[in-house]
Amino acid sequence: MQEHDMSWVRTEMALAQPAPASVSGPGAWVRRNLIGSVGDTILTILGIVIVAWVLPQIINWAFINAVWTGPDRTVCATVAQGGIQPDGWSGACWAFVNAKFGQFMFGTYPVEERWRPILVAILFTALLVPMLIPRVPRKGLNAILLFLVLPIVSFFLLVGGVFGLPHVETSRWGGLLITLSLSFVGIAVSLPLGTVLALGRRSKMPIVKMLCVVFIEAVRGIPLITVLFFVSVMLPLFLPAGVTFDKYLRALIGVSLFAAAYMAEVVRGGLQAIPKGQYEGADSLGLGYWQKMGLIVLPQALKLVIPGIVNTFIGMFKDTSLVLIISMFDLLGIVKQNFSDANWATAQTAKSGLVFAAFVFWLFCFGMSRYSMYTERRLDTGHKR
């Protein structure tokens, strides 16, 4: 048996041949994704033209030609406009942003007191980061600190008037401080309020249901500006003579109520998606209404609608910029207010300031949307197909 001539049998494995060049490698990738057909090639050329036309302009404007530091408008103005730049120059005036950075962040908050908002920002970050990382334990304690203790501490820190801190009235707040504080309180208020409204809308009590429907539909049917008008013009009329409201508080009420109506519809979508068996199962265990909702239905429903909730948050964060209509100066408002500063009035000032504000807004919104996608993937327990 062993004497047979076995020389025709391979003893070692043949190495796998690389895929032919036509289906792998950069050449094939280009052929598949860029020049697959005549139409595709035309589109690619069009795309290259757009990129080649836009990108160098943006880079030139934002980085190469940009002015980073300077005392006043002369550094950002051309000779014809009374500055030092050659005629025909066009570049970002980051010197403007640089000079006004403190204002953009804190508004007219007194300079010697600015450590207070900075401290609040540090505390906020210190509590938010562990909250966002799923592996860090003690989420309950963290949430209580973040959503109950922090707002109270921040309130006393920012407003002052106690513990020897000088009082800073809210009319001196501004910039990113207002944007962030308005949206944080709005988020913290609108989620529970929206949940209650959604439960009310699905309630079996006709009067409660009707009230919730009327509130939600009325608020969703009108623009936020009208709501802000409403709270800034009508609230003083609603209260007895002499009782006045802080303007900041009025904006806070308007933004929170507005966001709550949208949140209610998002949460309602989640509530409707929970199968009836879950409600009946909770009933059969003898749970009361709030136990049923709090322990069985809402945890599942809220998880289902995380993308919608975060979208509402992002929408609200962007909407805080509208408080400028009732003459409060959030980040966008204060940037815009500074356009009229004669010291910095050039053709590039407005564009630079707005691009800076857009970048800050974009950073926050993009971060939120990416985090929501991450959470969605993490919480996906396989209910979806």
Place this chain on the structure above:
Amino acid sequence: MASQEVLREESSRASFINDPKIRSLFFQTLVVIVLFGSVWWIVQNVIDNLQRLHIASGFGFLRGRAGFDISDTPIAYTSDSTYGRAIVVGLINTIIVAVAGIITATIIGFVIGIGRLSQNWLIQKICTVYVEIFRNIPPLLVIFFWYSGVLAVLPAPRDSYHLPFGSFLNQRGFYFPRAVWGEGSWLIFVALLVGIAMAWFVARTARQRQMATGQQFPVFWTSVALIVGLPVLAYVLSGFPLSFDLPKQSTFNLTGGFQVKPEFLSLYLALSCYTAAFIAEIVRAGIRGVSKGQTEAAAALGLRSGSILRLVVVPQAMRIVIPPLTSQYLNLTKNSSLAIAIGYPDLTATAGTVLNQTGQAVEGVLIMMIAYLILSLVTSAVMNVVNARMALVER
């Protein structure tokens, strides 16, 4: 039935506090009392405050002289007109910018949304960048960007940009030739209407014939010929009654032509760009929501890729797309109220001015709310009709 009787007896034996009916009655009574109490308190306060400020309530103020000017007046308006007319002007401006914005946003949105699904890597990335930029910045910022960042730094009228078709672009807006309809031009409109009616009729007969015999008819080109050709024919036959009033450049300003003010232009561009990003996402989700099996089955039947898109994918995608598209249209209409920030006289701006001048806060806000509510309801109604036409026809 019997078991229910037993249950009822059971519950009557338990404490009445635990009876859901009694509880619900109690809570609702409580809600009603609290509601009426607070409404009564608010109404009392409002009456007191109004009396203190000497403001008469009611809508009589609408007939008063407005006394302020409006920059964009689609209908005749002077500062001698009434407050009511000022609000109507604002409402018409809102409708104009909303309709123009909706049309443009839909076109850009569909192009970008389809672009994001393209096989072409470059196009896909460009569209993604567009969506991610515009979705994540506030619409008000986009408006300011166009207004103070782009349009305000355009050259003065003296050095306007010359654009094709005799139009100009400068600080004061966009100027293009205005059509002047001469005598006999009504024939052109009649021809247009006749063309549309005939195209509709041809399309109907062609469809019936295709259903009956399977023979196709080039409906598209026939319709184009009818709708474009007939008015052109009428134009020629009636002796070229249409002429154009071209904008002319003088030393300090442009005269003639039709001027689009920078306020309108920046609001319109910003709303279109901003909403288009959201529409793009909706379109993308809609097309991806059509299962791949549909496309493959259509290909197996021998349809070309254009026909697959037109006959199989798009009708199904539209069912997913239309409801969220409607809410984007509503959002755009509501966002048009941002006009107030740059001084475009829309409904919120004019009603706000009226409100400030007369002090009629309650009525002013009420008018605004009702007007926007009606706009929203009309948009929803139109889109519901479209949706009903697109809906799956089930037996």
